[in-house]
Amino acid sequence: MTKLPKWADLALVPIISLVLAALCAALVLLAIGQDPLAALAVMVNGALGSASGWGYTLYYATSFIFTGLAVTVAFHGGLFNIGGEGQALLGGLGVALACLFIPWPHWSLALIGAAVLGMAFGGAWAAVPAYLQAKRGSHIVITTIMFNYIAAALMVYLLVDFLRPPGSMDPASARFAAELSLPKFHDMPFLQDFLLKYDPEGAVKLTKDGLPQYQRVPANITFFIALACAYLVWLLMWHTRLGYEIRAFGKQEKAANYAGISSFKITMTAMMISGALSGLMAINNVMGQSERLLQNSAEGAGFIGIAVALMGRNHPVGVILAAVLFGFLYQGGAALGMNTTIPVELRTVLQGLVILFTGALNMMVAQMLGWFFRPRAQTRKGGA
Amino acid sequence: MADPAFAIELKGISKAFGPVQANKDINIAVPKGTIHGIIGENGAGKSTLMSILYGFYKADAGEIFINGRLTAIPDSQAAIRAGIGMVFQHFKLVQNFTVLENIILGAEDGPLLNTSLAKARKALADLSREYELDVDPDALVEDLSVGHQQRVEILKALYRQADILILDEPTGVLTPAEADHLFRILRGLKEQGKTVIIITHKLREIMEATDNVSVMRRGTMVGHVSTDETSPEALAEMMVGRKVLLHVDKGDAHAGETVLKVEDLRVRDDARVERLKGVSFELRAGEILGIAGVAGNGQSELLAALGGIQRATGKVTLKGADLPLSGAGANGRARRDAGIGHIPEDRQTLGLIMDFTAWENIAFGYHNEPKYQKNALVMDNAAIRADTEAKMATFDVRPPIPTLPAKSFSGGNQQKIVVAREMESDPDVLLIGQPTRGVDIGAIEFIHKQIIALRDAGKAILLVSVELDEIMSLSDRIAVMFDGRLMGFRDPASTNERELGLLMAGITGEAA
Numbered sequence: 001m002t003k004l005p006k007w008a009d010l011a012l013v014p015i016i017s018l019v020l021a022a023l024c025a026a027l028v029l030l031a032i033g034q035d036p037l038a039a040l041a042v043m044v045n046g047a048l049g050s051a052s053g054w055g056y057t058l059y060y061a062t063s064f065i066f067t068g069l070a071v072t073v074a075f076h077g078g079l080f081n082i083g084g085e086g087q088a089l090l091g092g093l094g095v096a097l098a099c100l101f102i103p104w105p106h107w108s109l110a111l112i113g114a115a116v117l118g119m120a121f122g123g124a125w126a127a128v129p130a131y132l133q134a135k136r137g138s139h140i141v142i143t144t145i146m147f148n149y150i151a152a153a154l155m156v157y158l159l160v161d162f163l164r165p166p167g168s169m170d171p172a173s174a175r176f177a178a179e180l181s182l183p184k185f186h187d188m189p190f191l192q193d194f195l196l197k198y199d200p201e202g203a204v205k206l207t208k209d210g211l212p213q214y215q216r217v218p219a220n221i222t223f224f225i226a227l228a229c230a231y232l233v234w235l236l237m238w239h240t241r242l243g244y245e246i247r248a249f250g251k252q253e254k255a256a257n258y259a260g261i262s263s264f265k266i267t268m269t270a271m272m273i274s275g276a277l278s279g280l281m282a283i284n285n286v287m288g289q290s291e292r293l294l295q296n297s298a299e300g301a302g303f304i305g306i307a308v309a310l311m312g313r314n315h316p317v318g319v320i321l322a323a324v325l326f327g328f329l330y331q332g333g334a335a336l337g338m339n340t341t342i343p344v345e346l347r348t349v350l351q352g353l354v355i356l357f358t359g360a361l362n363m364m365v366a367q368m369l370g371w372f373f374r375p376r377a378q379t380r381k382g383g384a
Numbered sequence: 385m386a387d388p389a390f391a392i393e394l395k396g397i398s399k400a401f402g403p404v405q406a407n408k409d410i411n412i413a414v415p416k417g418t419i420h421g422i423i424g425e426n427g428a429g430k431s432t433l434m435s436i437l438y439g440f441y442k443a444d445a446g447e448i449f450i451n452g453r454l455t456a457i458p459d460s461q462a463a464i465r466a467g468i469g470m471v472f473q474h475f476k477l478v479q480n481f482t483v484l485e486n487i488i489l490g491a492e493d494g495p496l497l498n499t500s501l502a503k504a505r506k507a508l509a510d511l512s513r514e515y516e517l518d519v520d521p522d523a524l525v526e527d528l529s530v531g532h533q534q535r536v537e538i539l540k541a542l543y544r545q546a547d548i549l550i551l552d553e554p555t556g557v558l559t560p561a562e563a564d565h566l567f568r569i570l571r572g573l574k575e576q577g578k579t580v581i582i583i584t585h586k587l588r589e590i591m592e593a594t595d596n597v598s599v600m601r602r603g604t605m606v607g608h609v610s611t612d613e614t615s616p617e618a619l620a621e622m623m624v625g626r627k628v629l630l631h632v633d634k635g636d637a638h639a640g641e642t643v644l645k646v647e648d649l650r651v652r653d654d655a656r657v658e659r660l661k662g663v664s665f666e667l668r669a670g671e672i673l674g675i676a677g678v679a680g681n682g683q684s685e686l687l688a689a690l691g692g693i694q695r696a697t698g699k700v701t702l703k704g705a706d707l708p709l710s711g712a713g714a715n716g717r718a719r720r721d722a723g724i725g726h727i728p729e730d731r732q733t734l735g736l737i738m739d740f741t742a743w744e745n746i747a748f749g750y751h752n753e754p755k756y757q758k759n760a761l762v763m764d765n766a767a768i769r770a771d772t773e774a775k776m777a778t779f780d781v782r783p784p785i786p787t788l789p790a791k792s793f794s795g796g797n798q799q800k801i802v803v804a805r806e807m808e809s810d811p812d813v814l815l816i817g818q819p820t821r822g823v824d825i826g827a828i829e830f831i832h833k834q835i836i837a838l839r840d841a842g843k844a845i846l847l848v849s850v851e852l853d854e855i856m857s858l859s860d861r862i863a864v865m866f867d868g869r870l871m872g873f874r875d876p877a878s879t880n881e882r883e884l885g886l887l888m889a890g891i892t893g894e895a896a
Contacts, residue, residue: 239762244744244751251737258693258726258734259749260717 004366004373014311014358017365018325021357025350034342046335047328051199053335055185055217059289060301061320061327062219063088065226066281067305068312068319069233070274075314076237077270078250083129083144084278085302086151087122091279092286093158094121096293099176099286100163110180115225115283122279123272125151130271134264140271148302159295173293182220182288220288229277230316236273246270278302307351310359322358329354388452391416391548391579392437397446399432406432408603410446414548414596419570419580421590421611424600425623425824426795430583433600434550438470439463450548469541473553475533479526483519483536484508487543504543511542515572516565530678531562538569549573550581555589559678560852560885567593585623585825587616588853599623624825634836637860640669643844644690644724644813649698649709651685659685660696661868667813672835672845674859674876676852678888682868683848684729687817690846691726692719693734702813720749725811727802729818729848735802736790743772743786746805779804780830796827803831813844820854832858852881866890 004013026036047057067084074081094117104110129143156171163173185191195214196203202214237243249256249266257263286297304326311325312318333347357365387393390413397410406429414420424430435441437448439457448455450466457463463470477486487508488500505521512518517535525533534554541549551570555563570580570593582594590597591611598608599622606622620628644667651660660682667673677683689696695710702722708714719726728734736745747756747768755771758764772786779800781793790798799819806814819835820828835858839845849855855862856876864871864887871887886892 235762239765241751241757241763244747244763248737248740248748251739252733255734255737255748258691258716258728259751260692260715260720262715 004369008369008373009366010313012369013362013366016369017357017362018354020361020365021350021353024353024357028346028349028353029342032342034340039336039340039342042335042339043328043332046339047332051186051195051202051214052216053331054195054198055214055219056331056334057219057324057327058185058223059218059220059284059327060330061323062223062226062284062288063281063298063301064304064308064323064326065230065320066284067278067301068308068323069226069229069305069316070277070281071305071309072312072314072316072319073233073237073246073277074270074274075309076243076250077246077266078253079130079133079267079270079274080141081126081144081271081274081278082141082306083126083147083275083302084305085298085300086144086148087125087275087278088281088298088302089148089151089155089296090125091118091122091282092293092297093155094118094279095282095286096163096173096176099180100173104177104180107180107182111182111221111283111287114287115280118279118282119276120279122282123276125279126271126275127268130268134267152296155293155295155297159293163293171295175292176287180287181291182222182283184215184221184288185217185219185223186215188221218289220284222284222288225280225283227320229280230320233277234316242269278305304351307355307359310355325354326351387413389415390449391451392581393449393452394433394437395447395449397433397436397443397448399436399441399443405603407436407443410600410605412598412605412608414579414581416451416579417574417577418595419574419582419593421594421597422581422583422600423585423587423590423597423619423623425585425826426822427602427824428600428623429603430600431552434470434552434581434583437463438468438550464544464546467545467547469538469544469546469549471534471537471541471549471551471554473556475537477525477533477536480524482522482524483528483539484521486525486536487521487540489540491544507543508539511539514576515542515569517569529562530557531559531565534558534566535569546578548579548581550583552583554582554584555586557679559888560881561889563589587619590619591616601625620825626826628825628829632832632836632857634858635840637671637839638842639671639860640842642666643669643703644846645699645701646690647699649686649689649696649700651682651689651694651696653685659868660689662698663865663868663870665863665870665873667844667846669812669844670839670842671860672839672847672858674855674862675846675848675865675870676855676862676884676888677850677865679850681865681888683850683865684817685868686865687726687729687815687846687848690719690724690815691728692716692724716749717752720809720811723812725806725809725814727806727814727816727819729821731798731802736798738791739789741787741789742776742781742793742801743769745790745801746772746775746786748805750805750809775804775808776801778808779834794824795822796824799823799831800827803834807834807838811843813846814838815846815848817848818850819847820849820851852884856881856884864888 029036029039047053067088070084071081095114098114098117099110102113104113125147129140129147132138132143133140159171159173164171165174186195199214203212205213207213207216237247245261246266248259249261249263253263281301286293308319308322308326312322329347329350333344333350336342336346337344392414394410394412397407399407410433422430432441436443437457439459439462448457455466457466478489484501484504488504493500508521517539519532519535525536554566558566573580582589584590594611596608597611599606599619601623647664649660649663650658653659663686665673675683685694688694689709690700692715695714697709700707700709707722732738737748756764756768769786773784776784776786781797781800790801819831823831835845847858859876862874862876862879864884866888867890871892
């Protein structure tokens with residue numbers, strides 16, 4: 001196979017894969033009697049056409065950046081962490097405990113405390129499968145999947161038997177104190193101006209509870225924490241000894257052993273960093289949006305993280321871009337469900353197609369492109 | 385029309401893989417009933433050429449004549465029909481089948497095996513008698529020695545009525561005695577009118593076994609000579625394109641005091657089989673101790689145990705201090721800190737991370753060194769790159785581009801990266817495994833000089849190699865390893881290949 005130029009490999013292959021996924025989705029829509037172009041318009045408008053649309057898209061993207069980075073760190077260490085979902089659930093528990101039981105004087109301190117506890121819980125949840133792999137040889141893919149189920153069951157148990165406020169029928173915790181509410185995009189001076197300019201109607205139209213529409217935006221300050229984490233992951237992987245050792249171990253375990261890199265240490269640290277990043281996601285969804293702990297707080301973001309890391313080629317910049325794309329699909333898919341007769345489940349189909357083409361069929365696209373990039377001389381058969 | 389006196393005649397064969405021209409307008413004629421050598425460095429295009437002849441690749445241009453007839457060879461079945469048999473470097477035998485079953489594999493006459501087996505048994509008896517190819521037809525292949533497995537491969541080809549036998553690097557895994565036996569077999573085949581082609585990079589084999597030799601260099605055929613009229617030096621010069629020193633120039637060793645003392649070193653593998661059965665020796669400063677032996681007799685375990693990669697028992701002292709052989713203190717990093725450098729046998733799985741760049745590999749194992757750190761947290765990648773550039777210049781690594789991944793370098797240059805890293809770290813003891821395996825002649829010469837220079841700088845060097853020539857020309861003392869034990873020490877000045885060869889086969893003159 002011809003080696004592609006770097007720009008084609010990094011930009012062209014994912015874009016063409018996306019277009020192919022979109023074409024396939026169009027066929028699906030045609031098959032159920034819908035107009036694909038109209039559906040695309042609804043999606044774009046729903047996800048990017050208004051301040052609140054952007055707000056939701058970036059809110060989802062924030063979660064996906066955290067879980068995508070989590071998968072990335074583990075993947076560089078040769079570890080396939082499927083347990084992001086469970087680690088994010090446990091992170092939610094940590095965040096909720098921090099917000100419910102500690103009287104914070106200010107939201108910023110609460111955010112730090114919640115982040116620390118969320119990371120600790122997520123990291124600890126990942127540490128058990130890591131230990132089992134490093135010491136007992138239990139395969140991490142299997143154990144992390146199992147730990148997702150255990151986490152889900154544990155959350156039900158804790159929410160129903162301990163955290164549910166008396167008299168409530170919801171398997172959910174009490175609401176966090178109002179002072180702990182995190183600043184949303186529309187609370188930040190610069191972004192507020194931008195949102196109003198971008199979507200003047202959003203300031204006029206009111207929602208059911210009497211607030212201007214642009215203020216119903218869940219995207220919050222944690223988006224910037226996610227970006228900072230992406231930078232830190234980049235620094236960790238390519239500029240620190242630990243990152244170097246993780247990558248060496250992930251590429252060639254035997255060689256890492258020759259260099260004196262401990263497989264136990266790397267398996268444990270890479271998985272705990274991964275789990276901590278998944279757990280940190282909870283400051284976005286639990287503290288930033290729902291402001292209480294719900295039963296299924298992670299809502300599949302842990303699994304989306306796998307696709308995000310895959311599509312982002314396990315690089316923080318790619319992860320951010322892929323996370324925004326999946327945020328768009330999530331919010332756009334919701335808009336489809338709300339504004340058309342297309343069922344909201346179609347977004348699952350869309351995600352599936354995107355994962356299929358950008359992840360699994362990636363090589364096929366690269367190969368087809370390789371044909372175009374073949375040196376001219378070679379296409380002439382048997383020259384002399 | 386080609387001359388039918390030639391068993392094989394190739395005219396204008398060309399083959400490209402992407403931008404790489406593996407074979408460029410190759411012409412070669414092999415007279416019937418001769419042993420013909422094809423020699424060239426790694427990557428010269430020998431294997432590609434033979435793969436074209438055996439139908440694995442299709443040539444971009446050119447013609448193949450077998451016994452004077454233009455023949456198309458689209459696949460290996462066609463090659464077999466044309467009377468070509470191939471013995472690969474890595475044998476293609478089913479380990480848990482008997483010799484007989486392996487021989488009929490793919491050449492069964494029908495759905496029921498008994499008739500084929502009976503036929504093969506008879507044919508095998510004839511062949512064995514004729515060519516000194518005795519193997520037990522009912523033995524399981526996994527119980528056979530490497531030399532015998534190779535004979536099975538030859539029998540397989542002969543059973544398929546091969547008139548032309550191609551052997552790819554046939555002596556890579558053989559002891560000198562086994563190699564001599566192989567050459568006798570090949571001469572026997574020649575006397576029966578068969579044509580034999582040997583592909584190799586070893587000059588000794590060419591001189592010993594062939595009638596004619598063709599030399600390849602970088603995808604082209606640089607010349608054909610009759611073996612009687614050439615010399616190893618002349619062949620080496622043709623292979624490399626310049627004069628090469630085949631014999632290492634070295635002065636006398638000035639051995640100092642004992643640096644490394646190994647007593648009763650034992651290693652068990654994962655299956656609890658003892659691989660190293662009590663090895664003891666002393667290594668002095670300023671000397672090279674060569675460990676000879678056929679691959680798989682415990683040399684790898686010896687290097688791994690001393691390099692901190694594998695748990696062992698026994699006692700090892702470095703400059704009077706005990707080295708931990710198991711537990712947390714026995715790891716590659718601790719060994720480097722103690723002053724033991726290690727050029728591993730297998731650079732592609734141990735010595736280098738193939739996907740890492742050259743500069744990342746220069747820091748490999750030494751990535752905790754203070755000189756590579758910017759501060760407590762962040763590595764100084766720029767400093768590593770600068771250091772890499774300097775090392776690449778000193779060790780003549782080509783191309784000298786630190787940002788290129790290791791896998792993009794040729795075998796010789798990959799090895800130079802490892803050698804540069806381990807030698808420049810200034811160790812007291814350097815463990816060296818197969819320093820020139822898969823390395824071209826030019827780089828071999830360079831690496832050998834570096835090893836001698838390090839010895840002259842007063843370092844203690846343990847050299848493990850399966851190349852007897854290498855051991856004989858570099859070592860100041862030689863120990864032969866067989867079945868996990870050292871078979872005694874020899875002085876390279878007073879020993880010879882025959883004596884070492886016997887020791888390598890486990891035969892010792894003195895009663896133990």
